[in-house]
Structures are given as structure tokens and as C-alpha cells.
Amino acid sequence: MTADSYNTVLPNGIRLTFIPAAKFKTISMALFIHQELSAEKATLTALLPSVLERGSRLYPDNLALRRALEELYGAELSTDVHKKGERHLISCSLEMIHGKHVGENGQMLRRGLSILGGLMGDPLVVDGGFKDSYVAQEKEQLANLIRGLINDKALYAVERCLQNMCARERYGVFKYGQIADLEKISPVSLWRYYREILSANPAELYIVGDLDASRVEEAARETVHFHRGPQGDGLPETEVYFEPSEARFVEERLPVEQAKLVMGYRTNIAYRDPLYIALLVYNGILGSFPHSKLFLNVREKAGLAYYVYSRLERHKGILLISAGIDGSKYEKVRQIIEQQVEAMARGQISDVELENTRRGLINQLRAGEDNPYQFINRQLDSEIGGKLYTTDEMIRGIEEIGPGEIKAAAEKVRLDTVYLLQGGERTVPHGH
Amino acid sequence: MATKNCHSVREFSELQESLFCYEIYPGMPLYVLPKPGYQKKYAIFAAHFGSIDNRFRVDGTGEEVAVPEGVAHFLEHKLFEDERGNVFDRFAAHGASSNAFTSFTYTGYLFSTTDHFPECLELLLDFVQEPYFTEETVRKEQGIIGQEIRMYEDNPEWRVFFDLLQSLYHRHPVREDIAGTVESIARITPELLYQCYRRFYHPGNMALFVAGDLDPEQVRRQVDENIARRNYRELGEIIRLYPDEPETVARQRISREMVVSEPLFNLGFKDPALTRLEGDALLRRESAMEIMLDIIFAPSEPLFNELYEDTLIDDRFTAGYTAEPSYGFVLIGGETRDPGTLYERIMEAIARARREGFSAEQFERHRRNRLGSFMRRFNSLEFVANNYLAYRFRGSDLFNYPAILHQITLEEVQSLLEEVLVPERHAVSVILPQKS
Numbered sequence: 061m062t063a064d065s066y067n068t069v070l071p072n073g074i075r076l077t078f079i080p081a082a083k084f085k086t087i088s089m090a091l092f093i094h095q096e097l098s099a100e101k102a103t104l105t106a107l108l109p110s111v112l113e114r115g116s117r118l119y120p121d122n123l124a125l126r127r128a129l130e131e132l133y134g135a136e137l138s139t140d141v142h143k144k145g146e147r148h149l150i151s152c153s154l155e156m157i158h159g160k161h162v163g164e165n166g167q168m169l170r171r172g173l174s175i176l177g178g179l180m181g182d183p184l185v186v187d188g189g190f191k192d193s194y195v196a197q198e199k200e201q202l203a204n205l206i207r208g209l210i211n212d213k214a215l216y217a218v219e220r221c222l223q224n225m226c227a228r229e230r231y232g233v234f235k236y237g238q239i240a241d242l243e244k245i246s247p248v249s250l251w252r253y254y255r256e257i258l259s260a261n262p263a264e265l266y267i268v269g270d271l272d273a274s275r276v277e278e279a280a281r282e283t284v285h286f287h288r289g290p291q292g293d294g295l296p297e298t299e300v301y302f303e304p305s306e307a308r309f310v311e312e313r314l315p316v317e318q319a320k321l322v323m324g325y326r327t328n329i330a331y332r333d334p335l336y337i338a339l340l341v342y343n344g345i346l347g348s349f350p351h352s353k354l355f356l357n358v359r360e361k362a363g364l365a366y367y368v369y370s371r372l373e374r375h376k377g378i379l380l381i382s383a384g385i386d387g388s389k390y391e392k393v394r395q396i397i398e399q400q401v402e403a404m405a406r407g408q409i410s411d412v413e414l415e416n417t418r419r420g421l422i423n424q425l426r427a428g429e430d431n432p433y434q435f436i437n438r439q440l441d442s443e444i445g446g447k448l449y450t451t452d453e454m455i456r457g458i459e460e461i462g463p464g465e466i467k468a469a470a471e472k473v474r475l476d477t478v479y480l481l482q483g484g485e486r487t488v489p490h491g492h
Numbered sequence: 493m494a495t496k497n498c499h500s501v502r503e504f505s506e507l508q509e510s511l512f513c514y515e516i517y518p519g520m521p522l523y524v525l526p527k528p529g530y531q532k533k534y535a536i537f538a539a540h541f542g543s544i545d546n547r548f549r550v551d552g553t554g555e556e557v558a559v560p561e562g563v564a565h566f567l568e569h570k571l572f573e574d575e576r577g578n579v580f581d582r583f584a585a586h587g588a589s590s591n592a593f594t595s596f597t598y599t600g601y602l603f604s605t606t607d608h609f610p611e612c613l614e615l616l617l618d619f620v621q622e623p624y625f626t627e628e629t630v631r632k633e634q635g636i637i638g639q640e641i642r643m644y645e646d647n648p649e650w651r652v653f654f655d656l657l658q659s660l661y662h663r664h665p666v667r668e669d670i671a672g673t674v675e676s677i678a679r680i681t682p683e684l685l686y687q688c689y690r691r692f693y694h695p696g697n698m699a700l701f702v703a704g705d706l707d708p709e710q711v712r713r714q715v716d717e718n719i720a721r722r723n724y725r726e727l728g729e730i731i732r733l734y735p736d737e738p739e740t741v742a743r744q745r746i747s748r749e750m751v752v753s754e755p756l757f758n759l760g761f762k763d764p765a766l767t768r769l770e771g772d773a774l775l776r777r778e779s780a781m782e783i784m785l786d787i788i789f790a791p792s793e794p795l796f797n798e799l800y801e802d803t804l805i806d807d808r809f810t811a812g813y814t815a816e817p818s819y820g821f822v823l824i825g826g827e828t829r830d831p832g833t834l835y836e837r838i839m840e841a842i843a844r845a846r847r848e849g850f851s852a853e854q855f856e857r858h859r860r861n862r863l864g865s866f867m868r869r870f871n872s873l874e875f876v877a878n879n880y881l882a883y884r885f886r887g888s889d890l891f892n893y894p895a896i897l898h899q900i901t902l903e904e905v906q907s908l909l910e911e912v913l914v915p916e917r918h919a920v921s922v923i924l925p926q927k928s
Contacts, residue, residue, distance in 0.1 A: 083529030085507060085870045122800070126792030130857050133864025157864045161506050193801070200803050207753035208827070213646050314751050315926065318642040351584035360578055363635035366643055384643050412585070419587025419607070426606040427532040432871070486751070 065439070066273045070265070070281055072288040078276045079268045079435055085161060087169055087269035088432035090153035091180050091284070092440060094262040096295045097148040097230050103237025104245060104253050105148050107195075107202055109139035111250065112152070114194040116178040117185075125175070132171060133157045139179075143235040144444050145298035145331075145375025152180050155432070158270055169271060173283040181258070181286025189247030190254075199242045206236050210314075210488070213481065214367075217320035218382060221479035222373075224310045225324040229299055231376050260292040266439060268432040300330040300377035304476040313484040319387035320481040323397060325379040327372070328472040331445030335472070336374075337457040338465040342473075343372050344417035345466070346404055347381060351416050353400040358383060364393050375444055379473065387482045394478070401475070407467040414463065422455050499712075502891045507870055511880075511891060512708035516719050518726045520695035521884065524708035525876060533704030534604045534873040535613055537620050540699075540885045541567075541692035542597035543670040544734070544818070548691060551728035559688060560679045561665070562637070562672015565594040567685050569633050571601070574624035579615070588612045596666055597816055598885050600878065609706065610714060617700075617718045623689045625682035634677055641671050648752045648923045655746045656758040656823065656921035662742045663735035666819050695719055696727030699881050703873040734818050739764040739917065747922040756923040757834055758825035763813075763912050766820030771887040774815050776896050779862070781813040781822070781912065784905045786858040787850050788841060789824065795841045804834045817886055822912060831922045842913050850909075855902045863897055 066078040074091075095105050119125040129135045135156035142149045154176050159168035184191055210216050219234065226232035265284055267276050304326060329339045347354035347370030358368040368383035381401075385393050403409075428434035429451065442448040449457070502511040512524040543565060547558045572579045572592065583590040588605035601620050605612045644650045654669055661667040671677070702711050741762055769777060789796060789811035799805045809826035828834045869875045876890075883890045 081529075083527070086868050122797050123792060123794070126790070127857065130792055130861040134861035134868070136865070136868070155868060157867050161508075161867055162864065197801060197803060201806055204754060204806060204827070204829075209753075211648055211752050213751075214643075316751065317645040318639060349584060349589070350578075350580035355580075359636060363632040364639075366636055366640040384639060386639065386642075412581075416581070416584040416587075420584055420589065423587035423589065423604075423606050427604060430530050430532045430871075430873075 066276075068277055070284060072285060073263070073291055074284060074288070075264045076277065076280050077264065077266050077439055078271070078273055079266070080271065080273065081268055081432070081435075082270040083430075084269055084432055085158055086155050086432065087158055087172060087267070087271065088153070088155045088436070089172060089176055089265070089267045090151055090433070090436050091176055091265045092263065093150045093180070093257060094295060095148045095150070095257055097143060097146045097233055099230070099233050101253075102148060102233045102235070103202075103241035104250060105150060106141045106235065106237040107198060107242075107245060107250060108254055109141055109150050109152065110198045110201060111190050111194055112179055112183055113137070113139045114198065115184040115191065117182045118178045119175070120184050128175060132168065133162050135172060135175075137175070141235055144441070145373075146230040147295065147298065147375065147444050148235065152176055153433070160270070169269075169276065170279045170283060173279050177284035177286070181284060183254075185251060189251045192247050195245070195247040195250060199245065202236060203239050203242060206234070206239050209234075213314070213316055213318075213320055214382065214384065217322045217479060217481045218380060220310070220312065220481070221322035221324050221380065221477055222378070224308065224479060225378070225477035231298070231378075258286070259289040262291070262295070264440070264443065266436040268435055298330075298375055301328050302326045302474075302476070303328075304474050307475040308477045309480070310477065311480045311482055313482045313487040315486065316481065316483050318384045319390060319483060321383045321385055321390060321393060322479045323381040323394075323475065324477040324479070325381070325401070326474045326476050327377045327379050327469070328474070329377050329469060331374055331441070332447035335465065335469045337454065338461050338469040339372065340421060341414070341417055341458060341461050342404060342466050342469045343370055343379060344421055345409055345413050346370050346400060349417065349420050351413070351420070353403065353413070354381065354397065357400055358393060358396050362392075362396060364389055364396070368397075374441070390480060390482075398475075401473065404470040405467070405473065407463055407470070409463055409466060414466070418458050418461070421458050425451050425454055502889070504891055504894070506894070507867055509870060514712050516695065516712075516715055518696055518724050520719065521699045522712060522715050523699070523701045523880060524706060524711050525701070525703040525873070526706060526708060527704050527873060530705050530873065531606045532604050532873060533606070533609045533702070533706060534602065534877055535616055535700065535702045536600045536602040536877045536881060537616050537700045538598050538600040538698060538881045538885075539620075539693050540598050540697045541688070542595050542599065543668065544596050544665040545692070545732050546665055547733040549731040549733060550691070551730075556733065557687070559684060560672060560676040561668045562670070562677045563680060563684065563688050564599055565671045566633065566637060566677055566680050567688055568592045568594045568599045568601075569637060570625055570629065570685060571620060571623060573629055574619065574622060579619045582615055583612060586612050586615075590616075594670055595882070596670065598882065600881065604873070609704070613702070613711070613714060614718065617715065620693070621722060623686065623693070625685045627682060630680060630682055630685070634680070637671060637677055638674050641669070641674055644669065644671065648750050648756050651748065651750065652756045652758045652825070652921050652923045653823075655748060656760045656919060659743045659746050659919035659921060660741050660760050660762045660821055661819070662738055664737045664819050665734070691730065694727045695724055697730060699884055701877040701881050703877050737767070737819070741917055741919045743919065745920045745922075747924055749924050749926040752923055752925050754827045754829055755831050755925065756825070757828045757831040758823060758921045759835065759838060760824075760919050760921070761822040761913055762917045762919075763815070763820035763822065764917070765911070766815060767818060769815075770817045772889070772892055772896065774817065774886055775883065775888040775892060776900065777908075778813060778815040779893065779896050780900045780905050781815070781908055782862060783855065783858045783900065784908050785811040785813060785822065785824075786861070787854045787905070788845050790858065792857070793854070795837075799834065799837060804828050804830060804837065815886075831920075835920060839915070842909075846909055846913075850902060850906055852902055855905060859897060859900070863894060866893060
């Protein structure tokens, strides 16, 4: 980060990162609890944020909680689960207007933090478990969310590609878990599970805003003070290295107007590997910008798609190419895409492509510092990826990358799975 | 050419924000929002030409022109290309990212960059003012936009929304998809694009908003020079023609099957007052309407919690209001396992609210909530810029919002409930899971 960040560990072992930023109108805060991503635990982990959001000891129901947020001038609370590599995270974040803009300077931080700390650390517990009705309702909501994946066809196709590609890896687990597991979860078992991870798993608190570091630390100590036990041994690492023998092809059909093509590649490059920055540049030249090879050749030259792009699952070393296409043109589109990937592997990169991509990536990095949550997300990526890149280091790295390193990264990229969602009679299994 | 330097500064003192306003000859407003400490700089250059502007009168001859649905959006796509290729690449050479969008009422061209801002601004001003359409590029774009239309056809939220608009409106073009249809865009030609371009892409019908750590005077000088060298004449009046739209809805109920896991439900109320309002009166109506909807439907009120506990809604359930000078409607909805029951419960809640009225406590709480939420959004350059222009084209000023919010009364909010949420002017649109 170019901005100075202030790091400390709270008495209960939660790491606190404070990023002072006078330019924002808000105070933003987020608490993350880490867990390993696994088929056995995913549904339990996924159920937690929404159950926690239903009520804490201090605000035992949604009505009380929502009104407290409104009193904080419309503070925005959100809880969710995230999948970063084979790490599963529970998050709770809160954004509110800085007190200086509403005549309450110095008052808001502590009030916001105590809501956040209370929801995560002091939940509503009845008879040794979460409240029955909350758990029952949130199970039904989660089941709907899992079934609802199919409503967004582009997202659905990406998820199905990853599920097929990583069927034997933990990464193949859906971040919201699966419906079949819900039945076994009771209010008591869920609370016990939460108590365990709350006590022993890595957790971080991030705060961004125009604040004084010592005040932030003091407020965090007093509000995010729930008891935690000895820390566990750390969570297992994400598996990144795979050499697929030959590409698999998976086709499913749904009665849709537009076919979705998703091609999954193994890059064999981890976040902390020396070639990681070369991989970022590789992905930029290939497909993450409108000046990239994919957009230029599939859309602008051939007119075969409205959207076509590549993106990195940076903690898993997977690169995905997605396109919405006319199903009858699948062969043609796939051929053009593979030609672009082959051109990359042969090192066919023009100076203009390289320079535009460098500038585009640097622009994204700098602009990210104008958004509190992008700040937080980058810190979190460093934490999970096991390597801290400051913005300046990253920019220097991008400036120094040459065609040789990009070619070295390109040569490690292997096509693993091609997924096509075609129009037609449904062949997709129900419950997906 | 001399420039009228109509310079003023709008202050938002609670947020310590100042907006510099200029008028660039002939008649184009320029707004600059300095954002000290921000690395990103953002600019949006917009034409007051949206998907609903497909009938208009040509100045002088008085001839009426009707163009196919989707022209504004098609034009947006095509301005990105000229004889030298696509414009994205030229922004990319500066590390900037560029994009554009078309709404019902306007078209915006934008970029953001952390470096080379003057070069990027010049590029933006140039490409939007230099159209280049050929038979060949139009044909290619028909394929690309055809895929865009199909993508939206598979999007259940988009479908349920446009089905609702088709039910609320008999004739108003807001009922048509912004991108048009595969058939309507097949009728688009280079000549048609040039005709619309000449009509609507004149500085007098455009506006520019720039935000970032910038010197307003320097921006003004650059824009001035760019516009001045094109020798525009004053713009005559643009007469947009909208069909006479009855106050009634076109139909009460529509449903369609798609590949979805659960039904999607949209309930709309048509606001017939909207053909009579513009400027700050429109902004005031919108602000009051939002508070009215919050008091009934917000997650901090009983109805939301009852529906949630009965698993009739999820946390994405919303109620909102859209207001433009020629149309307006309330939209309430989300996913539900049981559209019929949800509909009854909402209509009962509206009837109950009408009987029981609102409390001063509710009113003040939601007003404070709206003000704080609005202020928070000033972290985002894009939010301020895009919304400022959207309101500008309606004749209102977004910076008046806090003052207007302050003026609104509880009685005003209650009377809107009586006036707008009436059973005679509602329609329901539902998407049902496809049986297989």
C-alpha cells in the first residue's frame, strides 16, 4: 500500500489493520474469520453469516438491528461468505458516514464497531444454540440461494465449469455449500461449530477512514473483545499445481437464447510465485481489457460475442475465459479463442499490447486506492496469498516485466476443461 | 468565438464538497468536482438522447421522424469506432478504461484514469463529436448487439421488469427494451444514425461532468477550446414526441415461464402525475415517494420482517420509485415462493398504512437514513457524476437533494400514499419456473 497502514494484534488475537484516509466521507470496517474450504464444512460455514445477522444479544432481532443502523445515519451492514483459493471466509462489514459530516464527530466509530463486534462475537444464544426459528428460516433462504445459482446463466456456467474441473479438489466446492447438508444442521451443532472457529481460526479486522490510530485501537479493544482460545495450527494451503493430460469437454443444455462458453485453464502459478506478476500481465494481454486479444478478435473482428473476457482465480492459479455466444457458432468461437492462447504461448505479443496492458493494470492498482473496500480486499489477498505486495512494488513489478517472463508464464498454461451451456431441452440435473 | 463564462460554485457544506459549474458556448453545461487526494479522475460526456427518444420533430421543416427502437443504444456502440479502428485502444494507450451506457433518457460516454488526464479528456471530446458510420460497421454491430439482446432475454430480472413496463404502459416507449429487438436493429442504417446524431449530439443537448484531483479552470479552458474549434451554431429546439398515454394500466397481470429456481415477482403502480412535473418539483416528489416506500417496505419496518419470517421474501426484496418528466412508476418486488400470497400481503399492508397513517418517528428516522446514505455515496466519483447528469437532464440539481429532503413534510408523504399506491393503477408481472 502507498498509504501507511497501522497493524496491531488485539488482546484476543484478532489482527487489526487500520488504514488512515482523509479523502473518504465514510468510516468503513470489516471483520473476516477464516476457515478451510471443504465439502464437509462448506454448508455450515455458509449458513453462519446470515444466522449471525439475524440478531445479537444486544440487538436480538432484525427490527432492533435495522433501527440501530438507521440511527447511525443509514449505516450499511452486510455479511457474506467468500471463496479465495481453498479458503472460505465469513465477513461482516459496516460502512457509515463519518461523524464530522453530521455533527457527531468522535461518536460514530465506537457505535459502529460495537454493532459489528456484537454481531460476530456476542450472538444471540438460547439453550446452548442459535435461535431455532432463525436457523430454520436461514436454512430455507440458503437452500433458495443455492438453487438460485441457475438464475444467472453466466455465473452458473462459470460455477459448473469449476465444479467439473475441480471435482477432486476442495476448490470444486460451491461457496454456499449444498442443500443435502442442511437437514443435519441443528441450532446447537451450528453454534458449537461457530464457537470453535470463532475461538481458534485466524481473524482480521480492517478499518478505513479519517481517524486517529490510537483511538481506533482503543475502540477496537473495547468493542471487539470476545473471548478466543489458543490459535490452531493454521489452515491448509490451496493446491495450485496440475498438469491435465488432455482437455475435457462438458456440455449441458437448457432452454436459453444464448449459449455460454467457459474454458478453464491451469496456470500452475501461485500468488506468491515469482511469475505471478507476469501472469497478471499475461491475463491482461489475453483477455481482461477491451484492448485484449479476446475482445479484439472474438468481438471486434468476428462480431461473435457481446461479452468475452478472461479472468484469474488468483489464489487457485486458474484462468477462466467466458463468452456469451450463438450456440451454432461454438466451434468457430472456440477456435478463435484457442488461437489467441496459442499466440500467447508463442510469445506473439506486440509492444503496444504489452504497454497498454501495463498501463491498464497500473491504473487499476492506483484507482483501487480510491475505494475503501478495494483497499481492504488487497490486504486480505496478501494475507491469504502468503505474500505482501505493496502497490508500489506491484507497479514496479509490472513495469519491469518483459516479453520473456510473460512467455515463461504462458508456457505453463494448460487447458483443463471446456464447459458449454447450450440452448435446447434441459439436460442439467435438477437441484443445480 | 467568445465563451460566456457563466461560472458558479455549488456548495455541499456538510460534506465539504464544491461543484464548479460553467456554461460552454453554445449552451453546454460543464461541471467539475475537485476530489483532493483521489488518484482516479473520471469524466462522463453525455447526450440527452435515450431509448425513449424515438419520435421527434425536425427543426425548420417541422417534419416528424420516427426511428426504430434501439437507435440510441446502437449509436452509442458505433461512436466507439472510426476509420482508425476502435477507441478503446486509444484510451488503453494512456492506461485509461473507457465505457458507455444508454438509459431510457440519456447516453453517457466515460473514462477513468490515474494518469494523462488531459489527453484522455481530449480523446473523449473528440470521439463523441466525430461520428463515423459505414454499411460494413453497422452490419457487424448488428451481430454484436444481437448477442447482447439475447443475453438480456435470458436474464429473468430484466424480463420481469420489462414485462411489468409493458403492462403499466399502453404506448409510452419506456415499455420497449433499451437495445431494441433483433428485428428493429436490422432496420438501422448509417443514414439513420447520422440523422439522430445531428439532431441530438449538439453541445446544447449535452453535458460534461469531470471529477478528481483537478483544477477546474484548467479543465474549463481545455473544454472551451475543443468545443470552440468545431464552429457549432446555436441549437434549435428539440421537440420530443411521446404518445398520449392513458392514466390506466395496459393490463393487470402478465406471467411467463423461464429457467429459474423460484418465481420472480414485480408489482408496479403507475404515477400519472409525472407528465406534469419537472425540475426540483420532480426531485421533491421522488424524495418524498422514497420515504413513503421506506416507511412501508424497509427492512426496519414490521412488514418486511413478517414476510421474511414467513419465507415469502429474501433480503433482496425492494421497493423503489422512478421519476422522469414523461413517465413514473413505483416498483416493488423480488423472488418469492408464492407470488399470490405475497401480492395479497403487500396490498393488505398498503391498505393498512392508508388507514393507520405514518408516525413522526418513522418519518424522521427514514429521512435521516436517506440523508446519510446519500452522503456516503460521495466516496464514489462515478455515483456523483452519473447521477448529477441524470438529474440535470430532468431539469433538477442533485445538490439540492439535502435541502429538499429537509423541506418534505409527513403530510406530503402521507398524501402520496393516497395518490399513487391505488389499486386502479397497478400491475403485476411474474416469472414462473419452467415446467420440464
